[in-house]
Amino acid sequence: MRGAPLLVLLAALALPVATSPATADTTRPLLWATDAEGGAPYTFKDPKDPNRNIGFEVEIIAEIEKEIGQPIVPQQYAFSSLILGLQRGDFDFAMNGLEVTPDRAEKVLFSIPYYVFREQLVVRRGESRFRDLEGCAKIHCVVGTLEDTAADRLLHARGMTATMYDGVVEPYRDLVLGRVDAVLLDLPIAIYYAKPNPDLEFAGEAMARGTYAIMFQKGNEALKHRIDAALERLIQDGRLRAILEHWNLWDDQQAALAQVGGGDIIAASRQAWTFERYFPLLLRGATLTVFLAVVSFGLAVLLGLPIACMRLYGAAPLRWAAIAYVEFFRGIPVLLLLYVLYYGMADLSTASGLGSAFRLDPIQAAILGLGLNYAAYEAEIYRAGISAVPYGQWEAAASLGMTGWLAFRRIILPQAVRTILPPMTGDFVALFKDTSIVSTIAVVELSKQYQILSKSSMKYLEIGLLTAVLYLVMSVPLGFLSRRLEKIWGRGIL
């Protein structure tokens, strides 16, 4: 039991980092990065089978798969981190309504376009102050949009006030609630998320044409040419058109498209997302949360003790190193640490010619980040607990011929544990909840799973309460366990 967390940790860190997507193996599955969170009609979870994705991009990928004769596997990845992930080599390509822009073209490779999009302004039904973007700009209204998109740049170029979102569901919700005056997003999004909503309406014509294309890592021309060729054939033989028509996205004329509409896929999906369908996904997220919490806390507890000992008993340089460690890791946000470990280390690894040697996978980066951060707190708790044992105990142990290490292990530490345990349990519960922050580096744990499911089903409250219950079911027993351990280990002392 005592060695188990360490083993799990080592196993996790030893997970193969090797399968570098950049290699030109044509038999292994290609990794396709996409964000299924609120991703209709591009890629989103099938309410009838939560384990698979549907959407027009899913169907295009299926055809490409047939053309190139190589399996393609989707990988959930945060939309705002897709370019970073591509540069790290986390996957082979990204396809997620990504617009072709000159500055992106400097960092990545683009395929030929597979869709021509325009931007659609959406307002509350009966909006009388303005009917188009110009009118909106005149009255200095606030427009919601997705960050780092064509719509974002359009608003910026016109000097308009924009509120940035990192998902497509929230801007329309906030529009209904009156938090923004209008929403400017790509037409496919507007068709699926805004058109069916009786509280919202389209304002003016769609504008500002642009194209979606598939993104590859710079230098991966081989894959780009294979997929370009496949897309070319889909366009030539009408399969692409069939897919776009199927999703009501074929728009040789914008007015016609607007009349057809997308149907109320959101309302349908709300009914389709039943408890039996979403609960297993929440449980899977909960399992990962527990794993992350236990392994990273194990790391923190193991690492904290030597740091505390260095600070208490080490020679000056060791003591300074321990103080520097504690102050550094306590003083920086975990989020920053996770980004540096996940993206920064990968850059460094590539730049220094070490290839993928330091390219941590998301789980490894999460465990390391949380572990390093919490080790600083644990070290301080150990230090306080150990210092609280009277000095006379050291002298009594020494006078019996015990060496320093023996006295520490058998006499000092067992007494310190009694003081250490309650704050340490508190830290574990805090870490347990802090695991939700690792969703920022593409780990789908319980909180991320909640975000994805609630946006797909619009059941924010219902699934939210259930998720809270799952967290409580896991954290409350910890308190009881801690009090029991305090009783057992505290015998004789209190």
Place this chain on the structure above:
Amino acid sequence: MTAATAPPGNPGTDLALEGLRKGYDGHPILDGLTLEIAAGSTVAIIGPSGGGKSTLLRCLNGLTPFEAGGVRVGPHRLGAGPIAGPNRAAAQQIRRLLGMIFQDFQLFPHLTAIENLVEAPLRVLGMPVEEARAEAERLLERVGLSHRKDAYPRELSGGQKQRVAIARALSMHPRGLLCDEITSALDPELKGEVLAVMEDLRRDGITLLMVTHEIGFARRAADRVLVLDHGAILEDGPPSEVLERPKTARTRQFLSLLLG
């Protein structure tokens, strides 16, 4: 106890201080003490507080480092300077020969009485568990506490705690015991039970160095009385001499204060 015989090579001399000097903030606590103590003798060290009595005991077993001079216990010599390197090894050896008992007991609170006794023999001497337990039970019986062997220290009275501490020191088979005001924290009616145990040990021939304020005990049980003041030895002789016919006015004054 059979352990009170003198170590080979040093017949008759178990313990010596050679010009020991120890200061604190430039103010001397022990001022060049030289002293020899014969194996098997009982020495009472008395004197006003701040006179250096406790420091003397702590220098002897390497709990406190000193600036000059040396300590010799049997064949082992502890020199001036920090307790590190050869000094650490010597201190380790000396602590095997000299047990220590503290004013505030310093029992290990997370261990029961008997566990307090077996911990060091088990882990320092590598004694087998059954042997260590049997020995511990014998020692607890000797100090009259076999019925309390499974009690935790906080469940014991002060006198009982100190008797467990004595038994714990004896569990390492020392040749001598350093006793640092071992009855000072006890109520008068509990002092007797502890001192009775010490008189019993003395009859077994173990060397006893006792810093104490119990003049009655010193008169009755000590072979030799040392009066320490300002880091120097003021008087040194049998109790009949030092306690009845002190040579210095300072000692007379101290004794009259102590005896009321």
